[in-house]
Each structure stands twice: as structure tokens, then as C-alpha cells.
Amino acid sequence: MAAASSSMIKHIIAFSVALLLLAGTGFAEQKRGSITNLPIPRFVSTKSDECNVRRGPSLSHKIDWVFKRKGMPVEVTAEHGHWRRVRDRDGVGGWVHYSLLSGARNVIIDQDMQALYSRPNPDSQVSARLELGVIARVMECSEEWCRLNAGGFKGWAPKVALWGVNPDELID
Template sequence: MKRIIALLLAAAFAGMPAAAQDTDATKGLSGLPTPRWVSIASGEANMRAGPGEAYPVTWTYRRKGLPVEVIREWGIWRQVRDPDGETGWMNKNLLSGKRTAMVRGKVANLYARAEFSSPPVWRAEPGVVADIQVCDEGWCRLSLGGRNGYVLAVDLWGVYKGETIN
């Protein structure tokens, strides 16, 4: 019965106008832009069906640093999208502003410099998550376990097309 009520509440919330959740199309209630990239701050974080602890947990993440995209805000709650396209709500305390990226699609070569003529210094399998150091002109410098290298931004989940990160 509780699950049915929670699902009905989630469905009712989904029908609310976006203006009630965001102050405008580019800034959330926090004053930060939406959408934006963040990462999961803890080793265990619950995603919920709606913005509150009364909503059922739809997914539990056990991967600190996983990049997620904040697409909406509601008080202390952030609606996020994960790398698989799943959306749900997380308490802002479970998220970090630290920028990370996940290799997607295929094995990615990471180069010594942001150019294909540079020698590859390591390879990263799909699903590897690394810290973003910088992104510019379609390349991102990643850091993982003492290794650094440049990879094409299009091979990453956690970076917008054309985004510059300093």
C-alpha cells in the first residue's frame, strides 16, 4: 500500500509545471546552472522516485565519483540522470561538485598531449571513471591513479560538447 501511495505521489509530482521546480531554464533554485555535471560523493547513494525520503528508493549507487547530470532542483533534492539514462532524485549531500568523467562506448586511447600525433600513454576501458583536470577544444585531460592523459571529450560521459574546464 505504501508503495502504491508513493508511486501515485511520484506521478502527481511529474505533472507539476517545471516553473515550480526551477527558477528559470538555466539556473536552479540553488543559483547554480541546470543542467550541470556533478559526481556521487559517497560510496553508497540512493536515488529515489521523487524529491523526499517518503519516495521509494529506485536505485542504490555504490560507486564514488560516478558522474551524474543535475537536470532539476527541488529544495535539497536534485533530479539527476546517470550514464545509463536513468533519472531520479538524490539529496544534494550525496553529490559533489568534483568533475569526473566516465569512458563510454569503446576503449579510449589517452595521449601525452591533446593531439593524435602524440604517443598514447594508456588505454581506458568503457566504464572507467577518472578525475577531469582540464577540457578545451574537444580534448580532456584525465587523471586516475597517478596516470594522466588526454582523451577526446566525445568519448566521455560527464562533459558537454564544446565545454571548457580549467
């Protein structure tokens, strides 16, 4: 009996360690879209200058408002057929047809006159300053910084100054 309970304890410990490892990677918590099997939530961007946002996932639902900027980053929070429920940086959301969305990664500058640095270091040279609300293309992200391209200006900005990328997200 002592051997059996010793073996059981070893299995319980191994199982507990496995659960802790999975939780540490975020895998245990990672929700996936039922249609695409991509992570939910995730960031995408609008494909055109006019993107209808509806109350529900079909053309018969009323248009509540329209995105008017191509490349606007939005967060996908749900999927239903060819429709994606999205929200913008203000938390306003609705349903958008997937054909109006792109996997291209963009961010919105969330701090006015945000410096773009030549390297991911606040002591490096400033290559440009971006106004609040500017949309920038994400080229890559490290743990704390993202390399951006905005209007031909390239440089690094701290993630905390951006909306459209998760704090723990790495992008190559």
C-alpha cells in the same frame, strides 16, 4: 516622421543584434537552478559508494535504486529544496539528497580501450588505455579534448569518447 522611423529602425536593429549576441553565448537559453542558481543541466559526481536514488524529493519517497560507485558522474536536471534530480549516462534518473553529491568533475570513458595521449593530439604518445566504463577525474577541458587522471595515469582524451562533460564546455 521620417526621422522618427529612422531612429526606431536603429533601435530595432540594435535590439536584434543584442539578442543574437546573447543567443550565441547560450546566455539567453541558460536555465538556472531555483535553489543554487547554478546552470541546469550540469554535471556533478556521487560522494560515496552508496547513493540512494528516490522517486521524489524527500525521504518518504521510495528508493528505486542505489549508485554503488563513488565518483560516478551524473547530470543534475532539476532542484527542489535539498534534493537534486539526476540522471546517469543511460538516462536513468531520480532524486538524490544534495549531501550525497560533489561538484568534483569526473567522466566515464564511453569507448573501450580509449587512449590517453600525452598531448591533445592523436599523433602524440599514448600514456595509457582505459577500458569502457572507467571513471576518470577531469583536470581540464579545451574545445575538443579533456585532460584526465585515472588510476594515476594522466593524459588527454577526445571529448567525444567521454560522458560527463558537455561538448562546448571548457574547464580550467
